[in-house]
Amino acid sequence: xxxxxxxxxxxxxxLTTEGGVAPLAVVDAALDRIAVLDPALNAISxxxxxxxxxxxxxxxxxxxGPLHGVPVAIKEEVDVxxxxxxxxxxxxxxxxxxxxxxxxxxxxxxxVVVGKTTMPEFGAFPYTESAARGITRNPWDSTRSPGGSxxxxxxxxxxxxxxxxxxxxxxxxxxxxxxxxxxxxLKPQRGRVTTAPHPHLWWALGTAGPLSRTVLDSAIVYDVxxxxxxxxxxxxxxxxxxxxxxxxxxxxxxxxxxxxPVAAGVRPDPAHVQAVLDTAALLRELGHDCHEVDARLPxxxxxxxxxxFAGIRSEADGVEHPDRLERRTRETVRLxxxxxxxxxxxxxxxxxxxxxxxNRVFDDVDLLLTPTTAHRPPRTGVLDGRGTVASSLLALPAxxxxxxxxxxxxxxxxxxxxxxxxxxxxxxxxxxxxxxxEVLLSxxxxxxxxxxxxxxxSA
Numbered sequence: 001x002x003x004x005x006x007x008x009x010x011x012x013x014x015l016t017t018e019g020g021v022a023p024l025a026v027v028d029a030a031l032d033r034i035a036v037l038d039p040a041l042n043a044i045s046x047x048x049x050x051x052x053x054x055x056x057x058x059x060x061x062x063x064x065g066p067l068h069g070v071p072v073a074i075k076e077e078v079d080v081x082x083x084x085x086x087x088x089x090x091x092x093x094x095x096x097x098x099x100x101x102x103x104x105x106x107x108x109x110x111x112v113v114v115g116k117t118t119m120p121e122f123g124a125f126p127y128t129e130s131a132a133r134g135i136t137r138n139p140w141d142s143t144r145s146p147g148g149s150x151x152x153x154x155x156x157x158x159x160x161x162x163x164x165x166x167x168x169x170x171x172x173x174x175x176x177x178x179x180x181x182x183x184x185x186l187k188p189q190r191g192r193v194t195t196a197p198h199p200h201l202w203w204a205l206g207t208a209g210p211l212s213r214t215v216l217d218s219a220i221v222y223d224v225x226x227x228x229x230x231x232x233x234x235x236x237x238x239x240x241x242x243x244x245x246x247x248x249x250x251x252x253x254x255x256x257x258x259x260x261p262v263a264a265g266v267r268p269d270p271a272h273v274q275a276v277l278d279t280a281a282l283l284r285e286l287g288h289d290c291h292e293v294d295a296r297l298p299x300x301x302x303x304x305x306x307x308x309f310a311g312i313r314s315e316a317d318g319v320e321h322p323d324r325l326e327r328r329t330r331e332t333v334r335l336x337x338x339x340x341x342x343x344x345x346x347x348x349x350x351x352x353x354x355x356x357x358x359n360r361v362f363d364d365v366d367l368l369l370t371p372t373t374a375h376r377p378p379r380t381g382v383l384d385g386r387g388t389v390a391s392s393l394l395a396l397p398a399x400x401x402x403x404x405x406x407x408x409x410x411x412x413x414x415x416x417x418x419x420x421x422x423x424x425x426x427x428x429x430x431x432x433x434x435x436x437x438e439v440l441l442s443x444x445x446x447x448x449x450x451x452x453x454x455x456x457x458s459a
Contacts, residue, residue, distance in 0.1 A: 004029040005160035005457055009070050009217035012163055013110075016059075016069035023069030027056040027112050030071035033161045034115065042136045043146075043155035045076055046083055047115045055112045065109035066220055072111045073156045073165040074103060076119045078208065079197065088119040088149075089326060090132045091319035101196040102166065102208055102225040109224040117152030117165060120383075121329045122315050124308075125391050126176045126398035127382050128152055131326045135380045138181060139456035140424050144377040147177035147398065153211050154181040160457040164217055170206035170311065171304065172373075172402025175429060178211050178414040179372035182425030182453055184444065185211045186218050187402075189435050190409030191234030192226050200233040202311030203344065204351045205304065205406040213455060215445040219246035222437070234409075237435040250442035255283055256293030256365035261374055261400035262300065268400075271420035272371035272428075279369060279417060279428050282450060295368060298357040300407035306347035309336025332388045351407050358408040362433040367443060372414045372429040374400045376422060401429055411437045415444050416453035425453075 004026055007015065015021040031049050038044045052071070059069055076086050079096040080103055086092055103113065118128055118136045128136035128151025136151045138144040139159035146155045150167025154177030157165045167174045169187040178185025186209060193208050195201045201208065210221040219242035226242075228235040257280045259273050283290040309332070316325060316333045325333070339347075361368055375397035383391050405412040414427040432440040 005033060006455070007163060008214050009067065009163050009212065009220050012070050013066065013068050023056040023059040023112065024053060026069050027052050027071050027114060030114050030162055037159050037161055040137065040142060041139060041155045041159060042134055043117055043152040043159070043161065044073065044115045045086070045118045045133055045152065048083070048113060051082070052112050052114045059110060066224060067106060068110035070111045070164065071114045071162045072106055073115050073117050073153060073162045074113055075117050075150055075153050075165070075167050077123060077168055078103060078166060080113060080116060083116060086132065087122050087315055088130050088132060089121040089324065089329065091321045091324040093320055101194050101229065105225045114162060117150070117156055119149045119152055121326050122312050123149030123168060123170060123173055124312055124329065124332060125149070125383060125395050126172060127378065129381070129383050137380060138377055140181065143379055144424060145180065145380050145382060147180035147377065149173040150211060151177045154178060154183060157211050157213060158183055158456045160455065164210050164212045164221055166208060167211050168201060168206055168208045169406065170202040171308070171406050172399045174209055174211060175372050175402050175412060175414040176398050179427035180377040180425065182416045182456060183211050183213060184215050184218055184413065184415060186413040186437065186440065187405065187411060188222065188226070188437055189236040189411045191228065191232060192236035192437070194227060194229050194232050196229045196231055199231055203307045204234065204348055204409065205307050205311065215441060215448050216243070216246045219243045219441050239435055239438055242437060242441055245438035245441040246445045248442055250439060250446055253288045253366040253439070253443060254364070255288050255290040255367045255369055256295065256361065257290060257369040258293055258295045259371060260295070262297050262404045263396050263400040266374045266397050266400040268371050268374045269376050271376065271426050272374065275417045275426045275428050276369060276371055279447070282447065286446060286450060290369070293361065293365060295361045297361070297404055298354045300354055300404040303347045303350040303354050303407045304403055306339045306343050309339040310344045312336060313339065328387055328391060335388055355408040358404060359410070359434060366439060368431040370401045370429045370431065372401060372427045373398050376420070377424050405431055410434060411440055413440050413444055415447055418451065418453055
């Protein structure tokens with residue numbers, strides 16, 4: 001019998017469509033794992049046991065789509081019908097009347113939503129800690145953070161509770177927890193995935209997407225959820241099948257690497273520098289032209305900070321009980337009072353200028369290789385007792401390589417590199433040109449095959 005804990009999305013679908021395993025058995029196994037593992041990790045904020053079993057039972061034995069019988073967990077900021085969209089806090093109490101469009105697409109493809117995942121309130125900081133839910137822990141070492149803001153999703157997938165989960169990325173929040181938990185995490189091109197029922201996620205910064213244990217799994221999910229509605233403020237350009245991209249050779253590529261962070265005063269950990277150097281050497285062995293570049297990436301602060309504050313303020317303005325917001329969140333809302341609509345419009349114009357400058361690096365290379373984060377996974381409780389300014393300073397090493405690509409809008413992925421000397425995962429970031437997800441997926445899959453990465457439950 002296949003260990004369902006270790007089964008990928010692709011393997012799970014094979015089992016439920018060809019292997020004689022009922023979707024209900026797969027979902028029951030996931031619910032059992034959540035019951036056993038989550039008390040120690042605090043990754044799942046709510047479990048939909050009754051509905052999940054009913055949905056799985058209704059699938060029957062015939063395939064319904066590319067995610068037939070796959071258990072999926074959804075980040076708290078995404079609407080799931082019948083569940084409160086908490087944004088990681090306690091200020092909302094009314095259940096969502098309908099699924100977000102991406103959840104509708106997952107269900108239509110045969111996925112079974114088994115729960116929602118923890119996040120810091122409004123995803124404001126890259127460590128998954130909140131007054132409402134407490135501390136979420138890294139499956140590799142429970143004294144360490146899984147990162148954030150999609151830390152609950154990362155912990156759930158890395159521990160084997162579910163084969164894939166949905167996160168969001170407004171400043172690195174898919175890539176950072178993927179790096180800290182040993183997962184593949186692709187932030188897609190801005191506008192690739194609909195944000196409906198909302199017109200945007202933190203204006204030009206945010207997008208939703210999966211965290212997975214394999215590159216192919218990510219591609220399978222993206223081919224299900226991508227696409228736009230008329231209500232979306234942004235939309236990506238035309239691309240082909242992501243699954244096909246993950247299954248083909250990338251060809252010989254020009255890859256530039258740099259370890260220079262955009263954020264001033266941040267130094268990358270030696271383990272992350274070594275991961276870039278080792279990956280560059282592997283890429284050369286695979287036949288690619290991989291060399292150091294002076295990327296001269298622009299500082300994204302002028303565009304990022306106003307949209308960060310505007311995003312937090314707009315989400316906070318929409319909650320039912322503002323008095324129940326965390327103290328740090330209320331402080332963040334107050335500190336962002338200077339971000340008027342006029343300032344937001346200015347930041348969006350700055351976004352276009354910064355994107356144009358950042359993309360100049362792709363005049364000379366096909367992809368860019370950097371560290372994903374500057375620091376190792378910090379100890380849990382990193383935000384305890386700290387206000388907005390102190391928390392923002394502590395976030396800098398996490399977003400030093402990531403946030404510029406939220407402003408620029410480019411696709412960027414964390415690719416695991418195995419374990420560092422501290423026994424925790426380490427990853428590198430691959431960045432593609434505008435609408436460059438296909439080449440990112442092809443190269444990431446090639447690296448995965450050449451250098452397979454371990455999972456937390458096999459450590």
